Amino acid sequence: MATVTAMVERKHPDPAPTPLGEVQALVDGGDMDCGSGLLLLITRAMRRLEPGQLLGVRSAEASVVTDLPAWADLVGHDVVAEVAESATGPWWFAVSKAGGSAEAVTVFTRGERTPVGRRLWLYTNFDCNLACGYCCAESSPKAAARRFDPAVATAVFEEFAAQDGREVFFTGGEPFMHPQLGALIAAAAGLERTVLTNGMIFARGTRRETLEKLDRDVVLQISLDSATPELHDRQRGAGSWTRALDGISLARSLGFRVRVAATLYDEDPQGVDALNRRLDDAGIAAADRIIRPVAHEGFADQGVHVSLDTLEPEPTLTADGAWWHPVAVTDPHLRIADAPLPLAEVFGVVRDTLAVQDAAARSGREVFRCA
Numbered sequence: 001m002a003t004v005t006a007m008v009e010r011k012h013p014d015p016a017p018t019p020l021g022e023v024q025a026l027v028d029g030g031d032m033d034c035g036s037g038l039l040l041l042i043t044r045a046m047r048r049l050e051p052g053q054l055l056g057v058r059s060a061e062a063s064v065v066t067d068l069p070a071w072a073d074l075v076g077h078d079v080v081a082e083v084a085e086s087a088t089g090p091w092w093f094a095v096s097k098a099g100g101s102a103e104a105v106t107v108f109t110r111g112e113r114t115p116v117g118r119r120l121w122l123y124t125n126f127d128c129n130l131a132c133g134y135c136c137a138e139s140s141p142k143a144a145a146r147r148f149d150p151a152v153a154t155a156v157f158e159e160f161a162a163q164d165g166r167e168v169f170f171t172g173g174e175p176f177m178h179p180q181l182g183a184l185i186a187a188a189a190g191l192e193r194t195v196l197t198n199g200m201i202f203a204r205g206t207r208r209e210t211l212e213k214l215d216r217d218v219v220l221q222i223s224l225d226s227a228t229p230e231l232h233d234r235q236r237g238a239g240s241w242t243r244a245l246d247g248i249s250l251a252r253s254l255g256f257r258v259r260v261a262a263t264l265y266d267e268d269p270q271g272v273d274a275l276n277r278r279l280d281d282a283g284i285a286a287a288d289r290i291i292r293p294v295a296h297e298g299f300a301d302q303g304v305h306v307s308l309d310t311l312e313p314e315p316t317l318t319a320d321g322a323w324w325h326p327v328a329v330t331d332p333h334l335r336i337a338d339a340p341l342p343l344a345e346v347f348g349v350v351r352d353t354l355a356v357q358d359a360a361a362r363s364g365r366e367v368f369r370c371a
Contacts (some may be wrong), residue, residue, distance in 0.1 A: 051099035199247020
C-alpha cells in the first residue's frame with residue numbers, strides 16, 4: 001500500500017536522507033501510477049513545502065518514470081534528480097517546488113506559442129561534422145545524410161507563402177554539409193530565413209562560396225555554449241569552441257546578422273553571465289542570444305522531458321516526413337506525416353490536435369453526485 005511519511009505533515013521538516021540526497025519531504029507511492037492516486041499524494045505533500053524545497057518521490061511503477069516529469073513540466077515544478085535502484089526499479093525522484101528563486105532567475109530563454117502556420121522548420125540534412133552528446137537529431141559524421149531535395153523545398157515554400165507563412169528555420173545536421181544548401185535557402189526567398197550552424201566549416205572552398213552568395217537578410221544562428229572552451233569543447237568536441245568563434249567573426253565581417261545559441265544541461269547563472277560578457281565584446285545584440293536546455297531526445301540521456309502534451313508545436317519537415325517539433329525528430333510518437341507534402345495536411349493535423357487539447361483543458365471536471 002502506498003504510504004506518505006509523517007514528514008509531509010510538517011510545515012518545516014528537517015531534511016531527510018534518500019538516495020537522491022536530502023529532501024524536505026518524502027512520498028512513497030508503492031506501485032501506484034500517476035492516474036490512480038499518486039498525484040494526489042504528491043500534490044498534498046507539495047502544499048506543505050516552500051517554493052524551491054525538494055520533495056522526494058519513490059515509486060515501483062515504471063510508467064511514473066515518464067508521467068511524473070510530464071506532470072512536473074505541466075504544473076511548473078522541476079524534476080531535478082532521478083535514481084533507479086535497479087533496471088526494473090524502484091525509482092527515486094527529487095522534485096523542486098515551483099515558485100522559488102530558481103524559477104524567477106532561470107537562465108533559459110523563454111518563448112510564447114507561435115501561431116501554427118507562421119513558422120516552419122526544415123532539416124536540410126542529418127550528417128554533421130560534430131557528434132554532440134546531446135544532439136536531439138542523432139546527427140554525426142556517420143549519420144545518414146537524408147538530404148532535403150531543393151525541388152521539394154520549392155514546392156513547400158510556395159505553399160507556405162500562399163498560406164501566409166512568415167519564418168523558415170534551416171537546421172540539421174550541419175546545413176553547410178548539404179551541397180545544395182544555397183538552392184534550399186534561395187527557394188525561401190521573400191520569407192524570413194535563419195540557418196542554424198556550428199559555424200565551423202564555411203570558411204573555405206565551395207562552402208565559403210555558398211556563404212558569400214547568401215542574401216544578407218539571411219540570419220546565421222551559430223552555436224556557442226560557453227565563454228571559455230571547457231564546456232563547449234566537452235559537449236561538442238575538442239577545438240570546436242575556437243572554430244565557432246572564428247565562424248561568428250567571419251559571418252559578421254561578411255555583413256550577416258548573427259544570433260548565438262547556447263545549449264546547457266543545467267542552470268548556470270555564472271557561466272551564462274560570462275558568456276553574455278563575451279558576446280557583449282563580440283558585438284552580439286542581447287536580442288540575438290538564446291540559452292536553451294538539453295531536451296531528453298536523440299543522443300541525450302537526460303534533459304527536459306518533452307511530449308505531445310507538454311511541447312508547443314513548431315511543425316518541422318525532413319526529407320522523409322513531418323514532425324511536431326525540431327527537437328523531437330527521433331521520436332516516432334511525435335511524427336505527423338510520412339512525407340513533407342502536402343503542407344496543408346501537416347498544419348491541419350497540428351491544428352486539430354491543439355483543438356482537442358484545448359477543448360480538454362476547457363472541459364474541466366465532471367460533477368459526479370452521490371447525494
